[in-house]
Amino acid sequence: MPTEIDTATKDWFRTKFGLLDEITLGKLLLIKDLFNLTNNDVYVQWESFVVTQGDGDMDLSAPNLDRFQHHLQSSLTYAHNKRTPALKKVRDLAGNKRKAQGFDFSSSPQTVDPSPRLKRRNDVPSSEPWSSPSKAEVPLSPRAMALAESDTVVESLNPSVEVGELALSVQIAANFDPEKFRFRTMAMKLLESADVLDEQIDAVSLQLLEIYKNSDILLGNPCMSSQLDIICCGRIVPDSPLYDSMPALSLNDKSLFLETSRFGGIGQRLPLDLSNLKEFSFFPGQIVGLKGRNPTGRAFVVHEVLSLPSLGAPVSSLAELTESADSDLGSKVFVAAGPFSNLITCDYTKLESLVTKLNDVIKPQVAILFGPFVDLANKSVQVGDIEVSGLTANQQPKNLDDVFRAMVTPILKQIDSLIQVILMPSLRDAVCKHASYPQSPLDRKKLGLPKNFKCFPNPSAFSINEVMFGTSNLDVFRDLKDIYKSSAEDSSISSNRFERIANHIFDQRRYYPIFPGSIKTSNDQSNSALYDGMMSEELSEIEVGGSCLEVPYMGLSELGDSLPDVMIIPSELKYFAKVIKGVIVVNPGQFIRPHRDADRTEGSYVVLNIQGPDANAPDNVEKVENSDLYYHNVYKRTRVDIYRS
Template identity: 30%
Template sequence: MDAMDIPQPVIYDKNTINEMLEPYGAQTINHQKQVSRTTENENLKTNFLKITEFKDRPNKGKTLDILNTHLLYNTDNFETMKNRCDITVLSKHQMDNYKYMYQTPNEKFEVLVDRMDTFAEVICKHYALELDAMADPAMSSQSEIFTLGRICCDSEGKMNSNSIILEPLPTLGGKGVKLVLNNLSSYALFPGQIVGIQGFNTLGQELIVTKIFEIPLLPMCRTRSGTVIDYNYGPTKLNGNPLKVIIAAGPYTLDSGLEFEPLLELLNKVKIEKPNVLILMGPFIHEDHPLIQEGEMENTPGETFRRCISQPLKKFMDNLPEIKVVVIPSIKDICHHHLAFPQPPFDKSGLPPETICFPNPVQFQINEIIFSICNVDVLCNIYREEVSTTDKAERIFRTSHHILTQRHLYPLFPPSPGEVNLDLKHSSSLDLLYTPDVLILPSKLKHFAKIIDNVICINPGYLAKGLNTYAKMVIHPFPQELANEADVEHFVHKRTRVEIVRL
């Protein structure tokens, strides 16, 4: 058979399929409109790139915020030692894969009730109240009562000062009652918050609140003095040098493409700074990236992750093996196998073997220092739902205070719709074990570094969104003269400088 007679394979695409269907008066899509839309998108991208080339971004390297300005940020004392710091996950917080969408209404209810039961005892003990004296808030009473429950909204939509109800423990009747807050000089409440309430319900219709009892903070972790001194001054540890940490949150590429210039630029800066630890939080490939939404990716997400994330990290870690790299996923990561929150860690098979993969959220130690990280936008979620009479300028910082006093890394309930697929059955990993030394909460809200309740709270911002920011920490050695007890608090808020920097 002549080569010219051999039938050529048909390449099926939008054009060929439409040509086949056209004689029958059918089309898979309106092809002309699709071409026009694609051309329009390309023009928009071209114009966008002309205006905002990444290399021409303004204020590169500008420091936007500094915490503890009196402390030095010193970059000249890095020693090439592999054993400079230890990183360990706190007990019960190394999460394995689990089956989600298997929680029944009864299981959800039991989790919520167990939390209220626990905090009823905590509040009563802290404020010297009688547990047996708690009353049903929906029952009419001529005398002042004390009760406990969860803040809820009485209808669909955003909660306001006229729609706040208290859902008490089932043992207290379980029937929600409207709260009247006019007698309070100030308050700050959000759905899911567990509080103690003192007030009057003379008619059995609403509870006139006279006092709100907040859950007290957990104690901060204490460590044996000898261990702290060894971490900070041991010759195979920090040897009297500061501990340096760089923190960044994704996305790591611009909306205009998938070149990952911000990630590469960050790694170049880390090579210069030479911190002890680099913490990278997802999303690494954002599910809402315009090119993904339009179906215009040249490679699969897995191939893009290997080429643009894994390979640059491997090259970086091969050149600087002394720097420990911690990777934490996001529920927006298209390359992560788990859609519910909390999330197990990334599969290490797709990353350099030396990478430290942690779940989301996570509580861990770098030497003696307790870090807590929640990589969903809990700050913004609570910020939008809070009802308060206090200074709005302080609301962003008060959100961190809510997380610490509720002892939970996502205390909002119900969770923000369309943003967080909360699995209550596995939410024990969201419970704080201690009040942490450092609380890291990436958010679309304005970046900050602030001491709240003796905790260093940091929103590093997003590396490839907004102002393209990340955070740098220098934790100076623990003062030896304070190691005069068997175990000591860490006083991290007094010896740490934090900078929020534009990439």
């Protein structure tokens, strides 16, 4: 165990993990030294360990740190052992030919302007007193939570906001072109993808060129040797494509490269020297503007990370805010994200109970349901062991569309016709024809759903009355792994990982700014017999649940010309609701969290109570100076309650 701990490292760990005794702190330092990890690597690996091994609830104690150390050692050993020699693979191929069967990991998207006719402002503060949600109760352990009564509030944002009488109905307007999502999947071309990736860099370069056009510092090529500071733009890339699957190759501040566009630097990559920066947050795929120089021609020394032009908050005229007869009344929006059955069997009993609560207790005007509905990761779906009770042998489902119509549609049709329901697919949905992101909507008529259901693509932007919603059903909070460094005083970078990721989404103007996307892997080798070829063992480790990006159509995942009022992105990680840059950012969690025990079905869902716009009320809409427009200020007049399901 280390005997000497430098003050900076000690302060960093205590800032990130809270108050630590000397024994716990010593164990953290030992783990850091044993596995050659950076401070941030230790924090991220511990966070991942808590989610995967402790169901999101585990205290930082010495026994748990011993388990954490054993987990890291097992991961490292497995990553080393799985690299089977090529000779063994050839011998296996020659001795036992097996039928190949694989998953479809393709899809495609295009460019759309998802924002409405709203303008925006650029002076919304990055942090407000509303950003810290109040806990309604002390967090419970996973087992205690399973035994506790469901439908109780576990976290609230703006609990003091009171919403009176609700409007009888609300108006839903889609701010996307559904025709642009009807593209062909499995048709991605390399040059088309390269053009889109270059355009992302060149678009930011033009913005920086406009900002610094009167400056003495010029926009230049970072790959060329120079003794003077220049401004450059590029994409952050890792030094190894295996960083996400091998702990030994995890990201650190010495492993980042800058990739230029073909126009700005003929597509070259060069290492980044970040030693002069006091704070930063970088991740693979991030488009950045940098100020610095390349004195040796071998690395770009960064002196400053340039702020990118930010989007503003949406605004509307008073006529638009009051265009409906009962616009001053409040609205209630329900949000839940799948899966809606456990991962062992296709049991939708809990979804039936939810529908009853929607009709009799919650009574929202709008219910937003995120997939998966028929989950490809479900064990019963994977092996085809699905039997619908009450049907004869000839009436049993023949395909997965039939499973949805036989098991899910009858339950959803019981939702009160006065409740407008928005369905958004997941990449794990068996009934969606697109298996990549961005993703086309579900087919309402094909699934036999009534007219109060609206099927939106993934991602999508829409408005409920005057409130702008931005939604995406791809787990960016799990997938985005940033290299983070913060100065001790007055840091502009949040120490909260969720807040940093949300800020990255706003700065990059894309719901999923990571590139390349993530691949979900598993240690389960039971499916290895389904694959053949030199990569059979690696393919057997890939699970459904990663991000399959259709790069030529990633323009469909852009935010548009203004920030939303509410951004909802479900994640496997712990639920939360925060106010970031004037936007309510919500992770509703999963309605049923995956668990090996089929009897455990705990999860979470969210209810938003939104006050109607009132120009004369405090903490409500606010008039824009020297204009007839009003800021929506939805983050001031909305209460967000997260319930245990």
